[in-house]
Amino acid sequence: MSAILTVRELQVMRGPRLVLRAVSFEVGSNEVCALMGVSGAGKSTVLRAIAALEPVSAGEIVVSDVRLEAGPLPPESRLRALRRRVGLVFQTPSLFEHLTALDNVTLAPIHALGWPRERAREVARELLASLGVAARVDAYPRQLSGGEAQRVAIARSLAPDPQLLLMDEPTSALDPARRGTLGESLRALAREGRALLIATHDAEFARKVADRVIVLDHGRVVEQGAAATVLESPAHEATVALLRVVPSHDDWD
Amino acid sequence: MTRLCGRASIALLLAAGCSAAATRASDARVLRWGGDAEGGAPFVEADPADPSRVRGFDVDIAAMIAAGLGREPRFVQVAWASIEASVERGDFEIGMSGVEDRPELRARHAVSIPYYEFREVLAVRPEDADRFRRLDDLRGHRVATLGATQAYRILLDAQTKRGVIPISYDDDVHPYADLVAGRADAVLLDNIIAERSLRRSGGFVIQPQPVELGHYVAVLARRDTALRDSVNAILRARMSDGSLEKSFRAWNVWNDSEAAYFKRVLATPAASGTTIVGSSRSMVAYLPSLFRAAGITLALSFLAMALAVVTGAGIAAGRVYGSSVIRTALTAYVEIVRGTPVLLQLFVLYYGLSNVVRLPAFAAAVLGLGLNYAAYESEIYRGALQAIAASQLEAGRTLGLSEMQIFRLIRAPQALRLALAPMTNDFVALLKDSSLVSVITVVELTKQTAIYATNVGSWVVPGIACAALYLVFSLPLARFARALERRWSWT
Secondary structure (H helix, E strand, C coil): CCEEEEEEEEEEEECCEEEEEEEEEEEECCEEEEEECCCCCCHHHHHHHHCCCCCECEEEEEECCEEECCECCCCHHHCHHHHHHEEEECCCCCCCCCCCHHHHHHHHHHHCCCCCHHHHHHHHHHHHHHCCCHHHCCCCHHHCCHHHHHHHHHHHHHCCCCCEEEEECCCCCCCHHHHHHHHHHHHHHHHCCCEEEEEECCHHHHHHHCCEEEEEECCEEEEEEEHHHHHHCCCCHHHHHHHHHCCCHHHHC | CHHHHHHHHHHHHHHHHHCHHHHHCCCCCEEEEEECHHHECCCEEEECCEEEEEECHHHHHHHHHHHHHCCEEEEEECCHHHHHHHHHHCCCCEECCCCECCHHHHHHCEECCCCEEEEEEEEECHHHCCCCCCHHHHCCCEEEEECCCHHHHHHHHHHHHHCCEEEEECCCCHHHHHHHHCCCCEEEEEHHHHHHHHHHCCCCEECCCCCEEEEECCEECCCCHHHHHHHHHHHHHHHHCCHHHHHHHHCCCCCHHHHHHHHHHHHCCCCCCCCCCCCCCCHHHHHHHHHHHHHHHHHHHHHHHHHHHHHHHHHHHHHHHCCHHHHHHHHHHHHHHHHCCHHHHHHHHHHHCCCCCCCCHHHHHHHHHHHHHHHHHHHHHHHHHHHCCHHHHHHHHHCCCCHHHHHHHHHHHHHHHHHHHHHHHHHHHHHHHHHHHHHHCCCCHHHHHHHHHHHHCCCHHHHHHHHHHHHHHHHHHHHHHHHHHHHCCCC
16 A cells, blocks of 8 residues: 555644644555544644644644645645645535536636647546436525535535545435445545545444544644554544444434 | 885885795894805805804895894805795795895896896806807817806707707806816806905906996895885985995995996886796706606616625625735725715815726716715625525535535625615615715706706796606616516525
8 A cells, every 4th residue: 555645743832722633644556544533633733734624733734745834834836736736625515616516626627727629628527426416517505505515615626636535524424225325436446546635523334435544632642553453352442432422323214 | 224124114014924934034134144154255254253244245235134124144054955935934034145136036036126237258268268259169179167057048049059068067266277277278257256266366368348237136026025125215215425436345246337327227216026937947847858868867767786796795705705905995995985975075085085096077086976886786696695595515525515605606606685775775775865066066857857947936846847857767676676686585
């Protein structure tokens, strides 16, 4: 397994407060990695730091051959290489409200990558079809259901073909049936050679989708390893607590 | 004298019986007379020694009339252009402040005998003294004057007959300032105003040959014919006993031709108050000029709004994205422009800066209104830009769009929809505020309506026509904005 994402001794401050301390982990290609922890554990901050939306006060982030150093955020012009390699799906889909589903997906390929419009539309249609929202290409975000909006958002992040896809709580707006479908879609994306890092506190989802699990507690990594190992025999009390508060699969049905 | 007082008391009783003005003047021993102290000496001016009092030859004459009627004069300040309307409303009984005798005035109000004969004279720059001697010499040239005056009427006539270009002002100082500054080639106004301006600031010469003769009169409400007759009697008495001459001499406006004029008046027997009914022009005749003025209002509003939108967007972008120096400068601009009257800004732009840059009136109007509204627009856009969720911008960033692209493709289009309703509001407001530019000589819809109303002596039809035109412009605009908003609602 070659590492696509390497996070070393990552530290993030918010004001005087340390929100991440010495976080280190790797995610390889073809790998789905679940980043778990209760709300406020620091999951979203890890994703935002990797996506260069949040400055890092110490440590480093490497995506393939691109390195993001500690310090204030560099200007966008120096982040192009990173942006091309990293896709982020926000917890709320944050689709561009004035654009149709199709135009949401084609925006970056046309304007950031300079693709011809026709090619961008073709790729976007394929992506939307593979995610099961082919029928909704001309809909505006407000006309989409939560699940549809999320799949359009995934298609939007995938359009520039990033090697690393970050997702923040992707199951929060989905019913159980949709979670299953989403899980399959994500596995398929990993099979294509991508690395996926998914922030979730949904243990059931993690169990189904993830190869590996990283558990965060109060901004620290307290446990990481193969999904089966960590979720079946948790070693840290934070993991135990996390698994306890999550309702069982039977409750969902 | 006794006989006069007797007549005056009868007139007083009559006036008290039938005139609303007199009933409104609660104290029957007071003569309320209206004038405009802004007009200044020698007509009516605030007394430098006691600014709560007024002085001038019109003040002297009012005192003579009041004394003749056995009453105390009380001055009522009124804008010069509103004297006629105010006297008819009953705000005061006599209006006097260099009011010019003209047929329309006699058609609509009770008017006294003329108490002063003036000459409409041309003022030109010294180097043009030989070139522009008469109106005929001014074909194709700009001639400035005070609006709604005999001089303005002469110029409108000369526009069709001699091809001069009349420019109307709301005051009698700026025509001369603009003459000296080169914005106008001549000024036509009465000799008193011309000589006063020459003494005050100079820089021009007055042509000796008068263009026309004219007369100052006192104006009364149409129903007050009895009071008018008393006023006439008093005026004739003061002409013959030399009191009027004394006052005119004191104010430095007495000359030989005035003496000759007094002689002519006193030689004709006192006529009873027959009013000369002037032919009132058909209302339809005013419509073309009203439409033309509406066109100017529309063009002015569209150009000013376009300027406001572009400048406002620039200011908003600067305040959201700019460095702290840029932000501070732009904030200062917005606060200064919003915190001072647009009227003042127009004055400064047109008159105040005329030594530095001599803007044509229309350009100054577009610039003044446009830059003023830009401040308001920028606040709308700034609010709209800041209302776009941060996650929308972050989504753009993670997709690799540049800040410029995020602004152009994501933030601005969404902000525009939020700004649309307040922008429409502002445009309708601008359409109406455009009437302010008449102070810098642009004749737009409201100004033209005022001219029209003065001529026909009523605000009813001109007012309705003017309001209808404004509504014709603003209502479709509101509909258009609503339709656009619906189309952009993305649902």
